[in-house]
Amino acid sequence: MITEGRNISEVQSQLDPQALGQEMHALMAELYPICRSITGDGFRRTLERLRREIPLEVREVPSGTRVFDWTVPREWNIRDAYVKNSRGERLIDFQKHNLHVVSYSVPIHRKMPLGELKKHLHTLPDQPDLIPYRTSYYAENWGFCLSHRELLRMEEGEYEVEIDASLEDGHLTFGEYFVPGDTPEEILISCHACHPSLCNDNLSGVAVATYLAKHLAGAALRYSYRFLFIPGTIGSITWLSLNEERVSEIRHGLVLTCVGDRGGLTYKRSRRGDAEVDRAVQHVLEHSGERHEILAFSPYGYDERQYCSPAFNLAVGCLMRTPHGQFPEYHTSADNLDLVDPAKLADTVAKCLAIFSVLENNRAYLNRNPKCEPQLGRRGLYSAMGGGDVKQLELAMLWVLNLSDGSSKLLDIAERAGLGFDLIQRAADLLEQHDLLAEVPILSSSAEPEERVATWTKSKP
């Protein structure tokens, strides 16, 4: 099946960054108030809102399901929570900010003196105006988060504590959207959507993934694209556990998070370190002329931890702007809608499309006239008047001809030439049109992960 529709270059050229940024920010504003966690109705409501943008499928996995070394946890839902002083004033109020409750807190309703309550209160003494974000998914506990200033104002005395929540067998919910391309080989785009009112770390990735999906749906694509909207860690583990046989189709992937703040783009390489996606991202960022940073892989971070676990070792990196833990608003109430810039959201979408464009077009060709240069001049491809400077497109054609011996793909050529991939691709297109190049069907170098999975699973019946 060859898809019809716009190719990726056309998708790129038709972006309206300003409108796009505003739409994405507006979507985030709608999602911001919802109290999400790794399970529960907040996650479901979030996916429902996204379904108005893209027809994603909602998956439900029952609590108790074994997923590798883990178990799908019980479902957590919360209706209300507060701490009242003896005068009945709600000093800490979930209705005012959903970060006030430690996520996955077990239900509680009783009175206690401040001394006992304090063991369950979390603050940030160094950032005394901010509410921290805390979770206790896998150990039964309860707690409240508040600003340090609020804590200091709390007087000795008896407090009424109420968390009206439920932690019961139910489901883990996630969203999945598959955009088919010409081949079953996939590019995976994964974002976590399990954080409550946090914008850069969570919703920015959700918004960028949603709009990438909107723009790619219906386009003429070489790769298929799989979008996952999942709870962090347990979501990727669950998906990998349910889809082990599909993993071998994943050729490239990006985890998206913290992509809306005003910092430059940061890319953390896959565990492989020099996978095609690692090189494509690096190329796009370097040729953007913008401030950026490339980080080595580390097994701490987001869901790339699971995609890059040794048995899978997928070519999945993580695209961010300012990395987690490096902006002061991280995991606090200050990670709000103001922290996220519509222009940066739109720019992230554009950069992702540029990365996908490299991957889509990174083909190998064979020079059909490998003995000396072909005479470009008589084909109108080279300046007839000699003695002056060479043009960039001519130089790009010389590079493509010189290196198209079957061992180099266009990205290899762009890297060695120090020229932008778009220019190299344009040169290759021109040369192919003039029968000077022939595309080489080469085996993807990414066939490896399948073999590795096979090795690890070979003891299975």
Place this chain on the structure above:
Amino acid sequence: MITEGRNISEVQSQLDPQALGQEMHALMAELYPICRSITGDGFRRTLERLRREIPLEVREVPSGTRVFDWTVPREWNIRDAYVKNSRGERLIDFQKHNLHVVSYSVPIHRKMPLGELKKHLHTLPDQPDLIPYRTSYYAENWGFCLSHRELLRMEEGEYEVEIDASLEDGHLTFGEYFVPGDTPEEILISCHACHPSLCNDNLSGVAVATYLAKHLAGAALRYSYRFLFIPGTIGSITWLSLNEERVSEIRHGLVLTCVGDRGGLTYKRSRRGDAEVDRAVQHVLEHSGERHEILAFSPYGYDERQYCSPAFNLAVGCLMRTPHGQFPEYHTSADNLDLVDPAKLADTVAKCLAIFSVLENNRAYLNRNPKCEPQLGRRGLYSAMGGGDVKQLELAMLWVLNLSDGSSKLLDIAERAGLGFDLIQRAADLLEQHDLLAEVPILSSSAEPEERVATWTKSKP
């Protein structure tokens, strides 16, 4: 056959740089006025003059001959050309400077107003006193080049334009000189000789190649040396097309151009990047203690473009002083005899001989006492009095002994030791004289190009 005569060290030590530089500059002065192009009598007259220095063979290839993707062009000869104003004054006069005519201009003789003439006039507004060099080899056209100041002085009115040239079936001419060595393995030295009155870009390479040939002829050489004096691009394409079966003998090669200006030496690596010649040149330049530059390969430049095309991929780099396009006189009337320094010409010859000396002597040896060091002292090779400093030659002997396990050639050892090749070679000679080393006949790593050609041509009958 073992050649007799001086070995390359003797050739090197017998150079008289000052006399050599003067002779080369005088040769260039004789060649400078000739109007060369990629074909024609100017090229033939140039070769005739060189034949008074070295017995090169003159080859003639008929117009229309197919050479790979190209066709040998018609032969161009020019007798006179001018632009006269209405008063009959030759405002632009080929007799004054042969750069005034675009090379390969078709004959023309008619009158036209300035407006029409201007479409055929080429100037350099940023260098208003210089005449540019322009060509139109492969698209029929005509034109004149002049200084921008001359153009500004031209008044409206009727001009008489005359180019008394012929563009007819004839021949492409080139010169070839083969200096046989002990083995059929070749070092290729190639220079283009197709530019009219241009000195650094053209004649400096011709002069250096000629004097290298003069000095190597009759010497005792391990390699054979092939010297080509060819028109740029079409010349190397023609030679490669006529000599495909010989290409596999080429082990190393240098394209020589722009080697007479006052800049430091610049070497552009072969497409392979780390071929033996690349490393030999780098070693010689680094150990010269002089300013120099090593550039990565790029498929734009001189005839290395053809030698390094993917089907040949020869180990041929390009030796220059200031690279083309990086000195302001490049491709202008200012690239004249003053730009070229006799001392720099002689130094280029000396450096080329030093490079060839590395290649000639880059052998592998086997340490015959590989278990611990041999006792150099009792052979008079090591200081009898201990406790003081080691001498450089002793250190070089220790390096040669330590690394001569069959996997390293002398250049590998020199590079790892950080010592000059000459010292390492002297140490190896001494050790061999004392039966401490035995030469290893190892297969050249350059056997590869033959295989590649075989691959590309395997569809031939």
Place this chain on the structure above:
Amino acid sequence: MITEGRNISEVQSQLDPQALGQEMHALMAELYPICRSITGDGFRRTLERLRREIPLEVREVPSGTRVFDWTVPREWNIRDAYVKNSRGERLIDFQKHNLHVVSYSVPIHRKMPLGELKKHLHTLPDQPDLIPYRTSYYAENWGFCLSHRELLRMEEGEYEVEIDASLEDGHLTFGEYFVPGDTPEEILISCHACHPSLCNDNLSGVAVATYLAKHLAGAALRYSYRFLFIPGTIGSITWLSLNEERVSEIRHGLVLTCVGDRGGLTYKRSRRGDAEVDRAVQHVLEHSGERHEILAFSPYGYDERQYCSPAFNLAVGCLMRTPHGQFPEYHTSADNLDLVDPAKLADTVAKCLAIFSVLENNRAYLNRNPKCEPQLGRRGLYSAMGGGDVKQLELAMLWVLNLSDGSSKLLDIAERAGLGFDLIQRAADLLEQHDLLAEVPILSSSAEPEERVATWTKSKP
């Protein structure tokens, strides 16, 4: 056999650096006055003193024994030596400093004028107060060393020269001590003990090797440790010649010398350059946070010259503080007990133990849950409260899990993670205790030297 006793971590933690430094310095003070040479009673007396610390075996090899390309020399012993002026004053007196006599001077007793005597006098004009150290092991000669100021004070006249020495068939003596471990695979520690009254270059290595042996004896060790106290050059050649069949058990090794001065540690890599010992030393020095230097291999230096000769190519580097020839006291009477700092001696012992600890513990493991991360939280290995920072030990566990796919040993992981080996090892121990890791028995990459020796010796009957 599994050894019992303290493991190497316990050995490390039980060091008392201050006491250790004082003991080592006191040992050096006892050894300092002895007139050692490459053979003779001075060497024997030195070993006898060491036998009060460790039960080393004393080997005696007869003069005339062929050892590879060398012959064990005659034994040299000296009783007295002087130069007297005409008034009978001992102007140069061996009894005052044993550096005054060129080592291996042949006996002489006669009178001669100053002019003739001067040919046998050695001074350091640039360091006029110091006596140089000179030897003439392999060429029969005699001589005296003195300060340049003393030389200048010598008046014309007749001098009586006496060297009461003997150079006769006897033995070459060396000491060897073997500390057995769980496997026959060895770590070699080699020091030269052939210098007379010189402290940093000679005795510091002897002292460090002795105390390393004292501390490792009786410990529970994976590797066996072989300690050699030998005369430089001829000693290692002799040992290798007598033990060719044992060489293949040597996995790692260190030559120790100049390890007591106040400079930072310097490590010269083995000929292999990236052997496990090279990487272990580099890791320990880099993570020490102290000033240090890593040098490339060179075939000039100490006995690593022989261990790294091409037929053996052992993974043996050289650990020093300030390298030979780079401190002004080198090979002079100023290399005395003041130059050596007890604290630096103790620190060298501690660093060597840290290096051995890396080698002892550098194992490969297989992640038993390679599909996604295992759930560390439910095993108490990961913080239950989410949202805050990761701890260093947690990060180390993630690295070990992520890279334990059978291809990486702990040192590989520590290097890639940029974390200290101890932390990585602690993480691996914890994970193994929780059945999350299984040790992989992998073939040592150091199997190579055996094969090489086999190749070189295959022509033997």
